[in-house]
Amino acid sequence: MILLSADNQEANTVRISVRPLVEYVFSSGSIDSGFRTAGAMHEGTRIHQQVQRTYREGDQKEVFLKAEIVHDGIMYRIEGRCDGLIQTDEGWMVDEIKSTSAGLDTLEGGRTVHWAQAQVYAYIVAKEQKLGRIGVQLTYVDTSTGEERRFKRVCTSAELEQFVHGVVEAYAPYAALRLSNAVKRDESIRSLPFPFASYREGQRKLAGAVYGAVKEKRKLFAKAPTGIGKTMSTLFPTVKAIGEGLVQQMFYLTAKTITRTAAEQALGLMESRGLRLQALTITAKDKVCFQEETLCSKEACPYADGYYDRINGAVLDILANETLMTRQVLEQYARKHMVCPFEFSLDTAYAVDAVICDYNYIFDPRVSLKRLIEEQKKRTVLLVDEAHNLVDRGREMFSAAIGKADFLQLKRDYKTANKAVAGAADAVNKYFIELKKACGDARQQLTKEAPEELVVLLERFVSEAERLLAAGGEDRQLLLDTYFAAQNFIRTAKLYDSRYITYAEVQRSDVTIKMFCLDPSYLLSQADKGFRSAVFFSATLSPLSYYRDMLGADADDYSISVASPFRREQLDVRIKPVSTRYRDRERTREELADSLYGLVSERRGNYMIFFPSYQYLQSVYEVFADKYPGVRTIVQGSGMGEEERERFLDAFDADNPETLAGFAVLGGIFSEGIDLQGDRLIGVAVVGVGLPQLGLERNLIKEYFNGEGKNGYDYAYVLPGMNKVLQAGGRLIRSEQDEGVLLLLDDRFLQPHYRELMPEEWKD
Structure with missing residues (x-):
């Protein structure tokens, strides 16, 4: 709905396209039943070409128009592309083309917002050509039948000028608030110090690389170890770039809810040091819906009924009063203004400085934020957290x-x-x-x-x-x-x-x-194309060559690998050469249970044990629980809700009076992104090398990359599997004070190929 681009080089100047301008002012009514047609009520290339082919010689199509209007000391630069400019016996006529699948009989003289768009174009043409009057036409095309219907008006230049100034006046409170917030933001950024007393080892190097990539308009692929402070190392330099006018907006993209919390906390810490930047977290619709059943229609939901009549007031209210717009804050304002919390978050996202959300809002063609225009992308940075997850997510998208x-x-x-x-x-x-x-x-x-x-x-x-x-x-x-x-x-x-x-x-x-x-690299690179910069970072972006390949790096994009800041003595790595291959699992599960008991009985504390599948976990757990009933255990369930996840993590209390062994799944919700510092976790065991289950799709990936001259088995199985192992092992040492034991249970960990994929601090 809302798109605004403020030009930092010219104070009090706002650039706005015609369509979002009139949509902001004239959109009304309710959220529909969740159905929005593929071509209804928006410019479709096929429909436009069908109509434009009927134009005569001398008529113009796709005419770029711009105008400047001053209102209350703010310069509004309005621009857009008019579908058609037609010569008639009475003079010029603006033609605005729209498509619909609802049937032409439902149009009742044309939509208000479409008339508004056409009249703004007509105003610009009349002003440029010094016309006293000009024709305005809406051309609707039925997407099913190709049938056309037209509605026409003739407007005087005085009428159009009064209309357009009224539109700008209605838009002005929003624009003025955005400009005022931008001034306060930039002033706060200029005086913002790094929020910690000093940089951790390697943290300054990463932050400098991020700033350099943003400044040089490059992608950066960064492998940085767990505990270095990757979230702050990427956010802080990007915030500084916003303050310097290099960037207007950033998206912090994650695969899991828990890593979104880390980004919120980092921004909160900077705010406590004086930052005034507006950030918003988008939460999935099914999680934030206020209704028992997610039915988006005015009949079923009071928050959908009349949504567009109330949304501007809700957006103005939250932008005037809030900076960190977490799920809880958004829900509070959504209830206050009786608007759908999910749609509210999307509409507000275009107006804030930072958006924290899932990968799919940028990369997935089904759900991406479509209203990010190219001009806005050029001043937007993508920060892609835990970027190793994007390979398989990309395939899925x-x-x-x-x-x-x-x-x-x-x-x-x-x-x-x-x-x-x-x-x-x-x-x-x-x-x-x-x-x-x-x-x-x-x-x-x-x-x-x-x-x-x-x-x-x-x-x-x-x-x-x-x-x-x-x-x-x-x-x-x-x-x-x-x-x-x-x-x-x-x-x-x-x-x-x-x-x-x-x-x-x-x-x-x-x-x-x-x-x-099979290979999402090209489509991922197309999805992030047009953005000023994209930073892909993870503790397990290893080997970097594989992830550069799979995430669509260009030859001149940057890479950085940061060494671990922790002492080797903090981590005691042990390898138990037992077979966890599928054919041997029944035979070796008692040996595994004994090895796990040996680990957890060494020292009282909290341990996590990771398995490659739920089935394997249950098989070994049965033996362990039967042989060692004195050990307190907790088991990750399939499809756990948020409250269940929180209870699972809360069990890892630093003051536990007895040993706790948590059984979890590699690649699951507890094997990456969680942060159990100090005595909340003193030991981790990883069972197996994490290879994905043999199956049709993995074998197809293997064959494809073999055909590309690469090691298909590594691309399909080994590298994704070892990434899960590295992530799970990374749960253990999170700070300079942490110490613990990492037990790797599989004979393949001793093979040279697998050892090459381990971090240096694991290899002794």
């Missing part, structure tokens, strides 16, 4: 799967209610029937081509579903979910290239097809 079962059900559900939807669903269902036959006895099919025939059928289904969904009505959750799945599949097909493979699998009576992204 850029892959898409769809199955037969839902289309069969939709065919049945709409057989009489809507023959068009039923027919489109039936066509997709028939495709899957043929695909199932083609899979044969192997119950599987592989191809290096995108399933173009299916994509065409899904496009037809989407078109029919769109029309029905846009009309509203009774609960259509299955249709809505299948519509989104089809849209994602179609979108992914447009990304398809040699880095993909398509596979189909038959499971019982159902069949699914998946376009699987």
Whole structure:
């Protein structure tokens, strides 16, 4: 909704595009049922070209326009691209093109916000060409039928000038507040000291590298050990860059909630030293929704009903009074103003200096913050925490799967209610029937081509579903979910290239097809393209060459590896050469249990024991609990909620009167990101080398990278597995005072290839 770019070189100057300006002033009404069409009510390339092809010689299309208006001492530079400028017998006419799938009969003379956009363009043209009057036209196109409908007005230049000045006046309180907050922010940054008495060893080196990457507009890939203070080492130099006018905004991107808390705490510490910077944390919709069931419609939710009538007041209120906008703060203001807390966080995110959120808001094409315009990206920095997680997350974001079962059900559900939807669903269902036959006895099919025939059928289904969904009505959750799945599949097909493979699998009576992204590096690099700088950092970004490759580094991007600041004597690393291979697990589980008891019985305290899977964990735990009932244990459960996670971590109390052994899973919520300093954790055991489970997708990755001249087994199995081991081992030494024992249980830890992947401080 809100996009503003303040120019630090010119005080009291605001740059704003026409569309976000009028959307801020004129958007109204409620959040819909969660359905937003792929092409409805926004410029679609196909629709625009269809209309613009009808223009005559002398007509103009995609006309860049700009104007300057002064209001209350602030210069507003308004700019945008007009769809069409048409010559008529009465003179020039501005043409604004919009698409809709809800049907042209629902438009009732055109939308207010669309008229406003067209009239701002008309004002600029009339002023530039000194016209006394000018035509304004809205052209709507039905995305399903291609049918067009036009609405026309003629406006005098005086009317347009009065209208545009009224728009600027309505926008001015927001703009003035943003400028005032920016001045206070920059003044506070100039006098902001590093928030600790001194830099830890290696911390200044990392902070300097981050600042250099931001200044030089490069990516940085940084391997920095646990405990060095990576969060502050990346945030502090970026904050300084904001104060110097190099950067306008930063995104601190994480894979897990717990690392978002670390970023909030770091910003809070800087605030206690005088910083006045506005930061916001985006929390997933299902976690912040105030309703028992997440149904985004005015009928089901009072926070969705009339949302756009109240949102500007809510944003102004929180920007005027808050700096660190955590989940709790956002929820407080959302209740006060009766607005959806999730949508509120998204709308406010465009206006703050720092956003803390999940990777997907930048990298995932399904949910990314679409309103970050290119000009804003150029002054935005991405700080990607625990960046090793982004490789597999990237694969997930850029892959898409769809199955037969839902289309069969939709065919049945709409057989009489809507023959068009039923027919489109039936066509997709028939495709899957043929695909199932083609899979044969192997119950599987592989191809290096995108399933173009299916994509065409899904496009037809989407078109029919769109029309029905846009009309509203009774609960259509299955249709809505299948519509989104089809849209994602179609979108992914447009990304398809040699880095993909398509596979189909038959499971019982159902069949699914998946376009699987084998190598996400190119698409990740495209997603962060346009941003001023991106910093990828982790304690386990090792080997750096692998992560540079997989995260899409260019040859001239920077890398840095920071040595551990801790004394080797703090960490006692031991290796127990026992086989944890799948075929040997039953035979060696008693030996493992005995070794684990040997560790936890040495000294009273808290220990964590990590396993490569829940099944393996339970198998060894049964033996351990049976043989050593005197040891207090706690076990990570599958699908733990936030309260359960907190209770698990709270059990690791420094003052525990007895030994505690926590059994957890490698790569899970407790194997990275948690910070149990001092006597809260004195020993860690890692069972196995963390190799992912053998499976179709991992083998496809292996074969792909073998074909690229790389070690496919390492790329698919060894490197992701050892990363989990390094993360788990990194839970132990978190500060200069920590000491502990790290027990590695697997004979492969003694093999040269695996030892090469260990940190130096583990190798003695």
